[in-house]
Amino acid sequence: SQQGEEDPQALSIQEGENATMNCSYKTSINNLQWYRQNSGRGLVHLILIRSNEREKHSGRLRVTLDTSKKSSSLLITASRAADTASYFCATEGETSGSRLTFGEGTQLTVNP
């Protein structure tokens, strides 16, 4: 299967709730990144966590990385309707050169 599998594939929550998305990968990585894609738009870089880091925060975002389990999670706290988008994890491998390998994405819907 593909590098960077994500779950759930779709998540629907109410405004104010927290949203958690998970990502798994298969090979050794240099870093893992999360991107957001609004419908019909390009990808926007949210946060990058290096392989020697375990947790990182940016505003309402919290990312964890467990290299022993080859997994990461993205937590969005106090969600807003404007957070509705697709969220992708992507890995930059140790040996894959300059490339991002993307997961399949999680479609997040935040209901007002």
Add this chain to the structure above:
Amino acid sequence: DTAVSQTPKYLVTQMGNDKSIKCEQNLGHDTMYWYKQDSKKFLKIMFSYNNKELIINETVPNRFSPKSPDKAHLNLHINSLELGDSAVYFCASSQLRPPGYGYTFGSGTRLTVV
């Protein structure tokens, strides 16, 4: 100012035609990419150029030919378009050295082959 701009935004064309998509970045990045996003939103790298030199060439039909006249531009030319080429194509850029920074994506070109 748009950091990574690609044109056109939409492209509708008939099978067999040849078309080009242009991409420019004003971030001073040394590496540029083309990604393809299919109808299921899966993103896959096609090509990568570092300082005008091809460094990644995935298993892409040779009907697809990238060209990088300078490190700020990476164009994609597609010959003999097929129905299966319909997708959204994204240009992106990053700084390869030092490593470990995010990529900046363009807004995409939606290609529809009819």
